[in-house]
Amino acid sequence: MCDIVNIKGNIGIAIVVALVAIFSGISLAAIAFRDTVAFSNQLDGIQQFHYIRSEVGRGRLAASHLETMDNPARDNLLPIKRRRVEFNRFRTVYRARTRVSIRDERGEKSFLIRTLLAGVRGRDDTQAPELQSQSKRYAENRIRSLQSLAVFHYFSDIDEERNAVPGNIRFYAGDIVHGRVHSNTDIWIRQNSWPRFYDLVSTSGQIRVYPGGGTVYPKEHIFRGGLIENYQRIVFDPTANAVRRNASTPFGTHENDEKIAFVTIEGTAFRSKIGEISINSPSSESDWIEEVNQFTVYDSYPPYGPVGNEIGVNRIAMPDTVWREGPTGTASGGSNWVPMELWISGQVTGSQTWASSHEIFIKDDITYTNTQPGLRPDGLNESGETTLPVNPTDYFGLISEESIWIQYGHNCPEDSIRRRPNTNSIYMYGAYCAVGQGTETWEDGIVSFQYQFPKGSTPDQYWDSGPMRVDRNARQGSSTPDQYRGDRKYTKIDLHRFHYPTTLQQPWPLGLDYPWYNPLWPEPGNVFGVPAIPNPDNRPRVVRLRGNIWLFGSIAQRRRGYVRRSGTPSFDTGLWDIDNSIDPDSPPRYGAPPPNLGPAGYDKRYHFDKRFERHSPPDFPLIIFEGYDSDELRDLGFLTLRWEFKSPPSNF
Numbered sequence: 001m002c003d004i005v006n007i008k009g010n011i012g013i014a015i016v017v018a019l020v021a022i023f024s025g026i027s028l029a030a031i032a033f034r035d036t037v038a039f040s041n042q043l044d045g046i047q048q049f050h051y052i053r054s055e056v057g058r059g060r061l062a063a064s065h066l067e068t069m070d071n072p073a074r075d076n077l078l079p080i081k082r083r084r085v086e087f088n089r090f091r092t093v094y095r096a097r098t099r100v101s102i103r104d105e106r107g108e109k110s111f112l113i114r115t116l117l118a119g120v121r122g123r124d125d126t127q128a129p130e131l132q133s134q135s136k137r138y139a140e141n142r143i144r145s146l147q148s149l150a151v152f153h154y155f156s157d158i159d160e161e162r163n164a165v166p167g168n169i170r171f172y173a174g175d176i177v178h179g180r181v182h183s184n185t186d187i188w189i190r191q192n193s194w195p196r197f198y199d200l201v202s203t204s205g206q207i208r209v210y211p212g213g214g215t216v217y218p219k220e221h222i223f224r225g226g227l228i229e230n231y232q233r234i235v236f237d238p239t240a241n242a243v244r245r246n247a248s249t250p251f252g253t254h255e256n257d258e259k260i261a262f263v264t265i266e267g268t269a270f271r272s273k274i275g276e277i278s279i280n281s282p283s284s285e286s287d288w289i290e291e292v293n294q295f296t297v298y299d300s301y302p303p304y305g306p307v308g309n310e311i312g313v314n315r316i317a318m319p320d321t322v323w324r325e326g327p328t329g330t331a332s333g334g335s336n337w338v339p340m341e342l343w344i345s346g347q348v349t350g351s352q353t354w355a356s357s358h359e360i361f362i363k364d365d366i367t368y369t370n371t372q373p374g375l376r377p378d379g380l381n382e383s384g385e386t387t388l389p390v391n392p393t394d395y396f397g398l399i400s401e402e403s404i405w406i407q408y409g410h411n412c413p414e415d416s417i418r419r420r421p422n423t424n425s426i427y428m429y430g431a432y433c434a435v436g437q438g439t440e441t442w443e444d445g446i447v448s449f450q451y452q453f454p455k456g457s458t459p460d461q462y463w464d465s466g467p468m469r470v471d472r473n474a475r476q477g478s479s480t481p482d483q484y485r486g487d488r489k490y491t492k493i494d495l496h497r498f499h500y501p502t503t504l505q506q507p508w509p510l511g512l513d514y515p516w517y518n519p520l521w522p523e524p525g526n527v528f529g530v531p532a533i534p535n536p537d538n539r540p541r542v543v544r545l546r547g548n549i550w551l552f553g554s555i556a557q558r559r560r561g562y563v564r565r566s567g568t569p570s571f572d573t574g575l576w577d578i579d580n581s582i583d584p585d586s587p588p589r590y591g592a593p594p595p596n597l598g599p600a601g602y603d604k605r606y607h608f609d610k611r612f613e614r615h616s617p618p619d620f621p622l623i624i625f626e627g628y629d630s631d632e633l634r635d636l637g638f639l640t641l642r643w644e645f646k647s648p649p650s651n652f
Contacts, residue, residue, distance in 0.1 A: 153179020179608025397617025456525015
């Protein structure tokens with residue numbers, strides 16, 4: 001009996017042990033299965049994340065392409081992309097669906113990249129659906145392009161002046177740069193007069209120290225925002241392609257070398273005049289007109305003495321400009337193309353770009369309607385803090401397929417008054433780009449200032465050989481107590497005193513302006529050797545130092561242009577060669593003054609507009625790395641505004 005009871009007890013224990021073993025096995029299997037599923041989910045999550053990142057890259061490539069198109073579609077579905085991923089016995093087949101949409105908010109264009117990633121995963125053949133499981137993941141990436149050259153505070157394709165002498169133009173202690181800088185060649189800095197850069201500096205060459213070209217310098221002191229040498233070259237296209245494609249053409253499309261567009265921007269509109277340049281060039285000896293194209297040269301001439309003996313004749317083809325009313329229209333909301341020389345200034349409202357196939361002359365301030373002149377449109381103070389009002393609407397771009405010049409002065413076609421507003425500082429708001437690429441170095445595009453070697457000339461004089469009389473109506477403030485005036489007016493006096501054009505045998509005098517080199521010629525100077533240039537009417541004298549360039553924006557140029565000259569070179573030949581002013585085998589032929597007359601030009605007061613990191617003027621040149629011939633290798637310079645994962649939409 002006891003044996004039977006013991007047997008029953010043993011059977012019970014065995015059953016309990018068996019049940020424990022079964023449940024333990026089930027638990028261990030569940031744990032193993034859970035771990036396997038967790039590993040699979042984790043692996044899928046990593047794969048999905050990187051796959052979506054690759055789709056964001058593909059979307060950015062598409063956005064880069066859309067930026068170059070005329071009127072692109074607002075919503076663009078990219079080709080469906082499939083990919084099979086295997087890991088040991090695990091397999092997943094992904095299907096990516098990506099849309100790139102163009103969005104405009106407050107006048108700023110951005111791109112929304114949306115990706116839905118669907119995956120089918122399992123261990124066996126796809127024909128066994130019961131062994132497959134579905135997975136989905138959805139993400140949105142909002143980006144804004146940084147591809148415009150306006151993102152660089154200072155960009156130069158060749159960091160040399162037009163005579164191509166390395167180091168002749170360089171950064172020094174007076175240069176404090178707060179925005180991004182890039183050059184496709186070496187950047188030169190001045191030894192022991194170090195500049196300072198507060199944003200990233202990149203160069204496709206190296207940093208060179210003037211003089212000598214060494215590479216030893218206090219890097220941390222100078223490049224406070226970072227430095228990258230041997231950087232990829234950036235293409236600097238010699239044509240304003242985007243403007244040519246997309247711009248309004250109020251001045252037509254016919255290229256004209258004999259016309260000038262005189263444009264004044266007035267908020268969202270503009271007014272203009274068109275000047276037609278004519279040259280009174282005689283076809284025969286009988287065509288010369290006395291006192292217009294023919295000037296007798298005398299060995300003595302008023303006001304330096306009485307009319308003397310004839311010693312020659314100057315025969316000159318004299319240019320003239322006839323002005324007429326030009327087009328008016330709307331300037332804001334796009335770009336405007338000008339197929340002739342452009343003189344421009346004004347107050348800008350909205351977003352607008354102006355471009356010309358010829359040289360551009362900035363004839364007066366270019367400012368923003370919604371920014372007080374002298375303040376930054378991005379609202380930043382000198383410490384980089386936003387303490388001022390931010391201008392949310394006004395953006396300006398100026399592009400020349402040759403060069404951009406700060407004009408010295410002009411005879412205003414609107415009132416026939418000789419004006420020189422830029423000789424007492426100038427405000428330049430916006431992004432300025434001179435893309436010209438010449439067959440010779442001196443034809444490359446620069447951003448610089450007009451009339452770089454100022455001298456003096458002899459203005460019109462009243463004089464006679466008899467007793468002088470006092471002009472009681474003379475202007476006050478003269479350096480002489482009374483103004484003595486003769487009965488006869490003498491004009492273009494220098495052309496009656498010296499042979500023109502200059503030759504080695506008959507050189508033009510040092511220190512005297514060449515005719516029409518000064519846009520306001522004849523204009524008296526401070527000194528012309530002995531005797532001094534008479535200035536009986538107390539006319540405004542030639543201006544050498546012209547204040548500051550208050551730049552609030554960016555500059556891009558083929559070569560570095562001077563904004564200040566030392567005034568010390570002396571070329572004693574007296575030769576002038578205006579059309580070919582720089583020759584690589586000889587010094588500049590500007591007829592420069594004797595040394596030590598002092599510098600000419602401007603001091604730099606440059607401020608970057610941080611808004612250009614998020615918004616560019618319309619149709620401004622894009623950043624493309626050199627050697628990349630396809631859209632797939634275009635620079636992906638975008639700012640990510642938002643990137644987040646969401647629940648998959650039902651209608652995507």
